[in-house]
Amino acid sequence: MPNIQPIRSRYRFEVLSGDQVRAIQDATLEVLDQVGIHIPSPRALDVFAQNGAAIDAERQIVRLAPDLVRQALAQAPRSYTLAGRVPGTELYLDGAATYAGTDGCGTQTVDFDSGVQRPSCKDDVAKMARVSDYLSSVSFYWPMVSAQDFGPLAPLHELDAAFNNTVKHVQSETVMGQASARYAVRMAEVIAGDRARLRANPPFSMLICTIAPLAQDKEGIEAGMVYAEAGVPVGFMAMPNMGATAPAVPGGALVVGNAEVVAAMVLMQLVAPGAPVFYSLLASVMDPHTADYIVAIPEKYLCNAAAVQLAHDWGVPVLAGAFGMDAAEPATWELGRDSVYTALMVPLAGADMITGGGMLKASTLLVPEQLIYDDEIYHTHRVLLEGIETSAEALAVDVIQAVGPRGHYLGQRHTRRHLRDIWIPALTHPRPAAPDHAQTDIRCRAKAQLDRILAEHQPEPLERAAQDELRAILEAARQESGA
Amino acid sequence: MSDELYDKLCQSVVDGEPEEAAELAQMALDQGLDPLDCINRGLTPGIDRVGELFATGDYYLPDLIIGGDAMKAALAVLEPALTQGRERQIVARVVLGTVQGDLHEIGKTLVGTMLTANGFQVTDIGVDKPASEFVAAVKDSGSTLVGASALLTTTMLHQQDVIEALKEAGLRDKVKVMVGGAPITETWADKIGADGYAEDAISAVALAKKLVSG
Numbered sequence A: 001m002p003n004i005q006p007i008r009s010r011y012r013f014e015v016l017s018g019d020q021v022r023a024i025q026d027a028t029l030e031v032l033d034q035v036g037i038h039i040p041s042p043r044a045l046d047v048f049a050q051n052g053a054a055i056d057a058e059r060q061i062v063r064l065a066p067d068l069v070r071q072a073l074a075q076a077p078r079s080y081t082l083a084g085r086v087p088g089t090e091l092y093l094d095g096a097a098t099y100a101g102t103d104g105c106g107t108q109t110v111d112f113d114s115g116v117q118r119p120s121c122k123d124d125v126a127k128m129a130r131v132s133d134y135l136s137s138v139s140f141y142w143p144m145v146s147a148q149d150f151g152p153l154a155p156l157h158e159l160d161a162a163f164n165n166t167v168k169h170v171q172s173e174t175v176m177g178q179a180s181a182r183y184a185v186r187m188a189e190v191i192a193g194d195r196a197r198l199r200a201n202p203p204f205s206m207l208i209c210t211i212a213p214l215a216q217d218k219e220g221i222e223a224g225m226v227y228a229e230a231g232v233p234v235g236f237m238a239m240p241n242m243g244a245t246a247p248a249v250p251g252g253a254l255v256v257g258n259a260e261v262v263a264a265m266v267l268m269q270l271v272a273p274g275a276p277v278f279y280s281l282l283a284s285v286m287d288p289h290t291a292d293y294i295v296a297i298p299e300k301y302l303c304n305a306a307a308v309q310l311a312h313d314w315g316v317p318v319l320a321g322a323f324g325m326d327a328a329e330p331a332t333w334e335l336g337r338d339s340v341y342t343a344l345m346v347p348l349a350g351a352d353m354i355t356g357g358g359m360l361k362a363s364t365l366l367v368p369e370q371l372i373y374d375d376e377i378y379h380t381h382r383v384l385l386e387g388i389e390t391s392a393e394a395l396a397v398d399v400i401q402a403v404g405p406r407g408h409y410l411g412q413r414h415t416r417r418h419l420r421d422i423w424i425p426a427l428t429h430p431r432p433a434a435p436d437h438a439q440t441d442i443r444c445r446a447k448a449q450l451d452r453i454l455a456e457h458q459p460e461p462l463e464r465a466a467q468d469e470l471r472a473i474l475e476a477a478r479q480e481s482g483a
Numbered sequence B: 001m002s003d004e005l006y007d008k009l010c011q012s013v014v015d016g017e018p019e020e021a022a023e024l025a026q027m028a029l030d031q032g033l034d035p036l037d038c039i040n041r042g043l044t045p046g047i048d049r050v051g052e053l054f055a056t057g058d059y060y061l062p063d064l065i066i067g068g069d070a071m072k073a074a075l076a077v078l079e080p081a082l083t084q085g086r087e088r089q090i091v092a093r094v095v096l097g098t099v100q101g102d103l104h105e106i107g108k109t110l111v112g113t114m115l116t117a118n119g120f121q122v123t124d125i126g127v128d129k130p131a132s133e134f135v136a137a138v139k140d141s142g143s144t145l146v147g148a149s150a151l152l153t154t155t156m157l158h159q160q161d162v163i164e165a166l167k168e169a170g171l172r173d174k175v176k177v178m179v180g181g182a183p184i185t186e187t188w189a190d191k192i193g194a195d196g197y198a199e200d201a202i203s204a205v206a207l208a209k210k211l212v213s214g
């Protein structure tokens, strides 16, 4: 049975008041109506024009009236299901749970054996899919690094490695352009069984970045339309950076990012009414001296949580950022501090999905055992947010009576029953027989856990026929690209 | 009187006040001051001071960029008035852009700002630019240096296209090519036959200076 434990928060944390949400939405509608979005795609511009949007064809700017936006987004479903390739992997994006995924698209890997940093490759994507298949903190898998050994076909090979090595849902952030998107849809059809099942229980979804400020990427937005038509859930992520690609104020950054994501989601609804879409907005602050995107800073955590409210106000699921921090080294004070804020705030705010586990150096460096550390923080948060039970069994007055003053609870059946329910942090409290038990250094323990998973865990294999079909699709893509 | 005006010009750059800088430049010309003296004794010390304040961390990037804008605004007034033989010294002309398919803007822009602050004349062609546009810009501007930025493992291949296109245009021996961006390494730069790689904007300036002097 696939191992998935989502976070079900009892609390709801709201960064923005209702009036503040309205103020941001109104400002966004004003920007969409008055300033517009740069959309360098003839096909997208046509669709907008047919639906009554104001087009400046020469500058490739689309301006959207508030009514058009509201009507289009009213068609987007608030709830739908992401599936894996076996039963039991379903993720219900209905507001009741937060599902976590890995980080993705790194360019460097700390080698599994030598520990030396090197360019990433397809086998890294496969290995980390296997580790993710095992860990219950991971509900869906982003190919964690680029399959740089496959040149321009890397994105499709990342999917192949992912589908072959985990039964869990796969989400990509790299398969762009209409041609590649069509191949990805075919691969997803193979996994789902057929076209209808892909729609009903998509084992694959897509995340596409918008371009701050106020623009879309041609390849991204055109791929998005292909996915929306095929019923593959497609999300848009804005990354406005305060001071560089957005005003140096959180509110303004939210307006810029919100406008980008909303424009893209509107387009999807115009192309395929009712298409499952999701929302993502990761605003941060630029380093005032280097212009880098600062990954760990309070304004970002606030904006992440605010973005959850904005998405839900539009009536769509949201993917929020967690983990994926700046630090260059695992097991440091810096990483501990930062991971906790990002990963705790967004489930508290009610995010449907979160991503970011396993990566360092601002989502560029894969340190394989980092996923083990993040797993432990994730479960800490899961338990925190589940809160405290107060049923008769949970208050245990009968057991307290039975033991009375002094004595102990070690021999109680109630203890035996419930101690098992308590999640024990394994990195700091390993089991006696665990291979890492003798290790005192937390880094060695994490590495030992990783090595054990890689040595022992084999996900349910993809059927032979499906494997062959994926290979045939990759071959067709190779021939078409002339690579 | 003239010293006071040079100081004011200098200060308008340090304070990042483009309108004021242009007004002061016009005032200087009206008073019959030599435009080259205005540049060398007013603007240049101003932008040098901005650079120092940025280097010590007192200034943030917007201070640097708007300081550069003030300098440009004053230059726009002063340069047309320069007489033959008394032109402004520039280190070199450079064409800068982000390669085709790549929309990452900030790193490239920052490199351009730092080069400008260090006396280079920068033609920034923008993002998502095919190799042919780099070549055209080199021809138009008479640049001797090209900087190509790429932030994606899929677009870094196009840095090589820029080099090939320069070869085809018969310009490769006249210009030096430097490359940069998050996935770029020294090894990659060597592999595609670039003349240099720099990790950040500060080292990009050092690299550019080295390439044009040697």
Ligand code: B12
Pocket (backbone or CB within 6 Å): A104, A105, A106, A107, A146, A173, A174, A207, A208, A209, A210, A211, A212, A213, A217, A220, A238, A239, A241, A245, A290, A291, A292, A293, A361, A362, A363, A364, B101, B102, B103, B104, B105, B106, B107, B108, B110, B111, B146, B147, B148, B149, B150, B151, B152, B153, B154, B178, B179, B180, B181, B182, B183, B197, B198, B199, B200, B201, B202, B204
């Ligand atoms: C901000 C950002 C964006 C913004 C860019 C906004 C804008 N208008 O510029 C947005 C959201 C639009 C974006 C989009 C995408 N991005 Co992006 N992005 C980043 C991020 C977080 C920071 C980049 C940045 O601005 N850094 C700050 C500047 C100052 O640093 P810099 O660019 O590295 O530049 C310095 C040096 O490299 C050097 N330098 C740079 N250029 C040059 C040139 C020369 C000549 C020299 C000498 C030096 C030099 O000097 C600069 C100054 O110090 C990086 C991650 C990272 N940490 O790099 C990802 C990252 C580059 N993006 C990534 C991806 C995947 C994408 C998308 C494909 C996502 C998607 N699914 O749609 C799209 C692609 C769009 C496109 N076609 O280009 C990946 C790339 C992975 C890979 N395998 O290649 C990264 C690494 C993040 C990740 N792991 O997912 N992105």
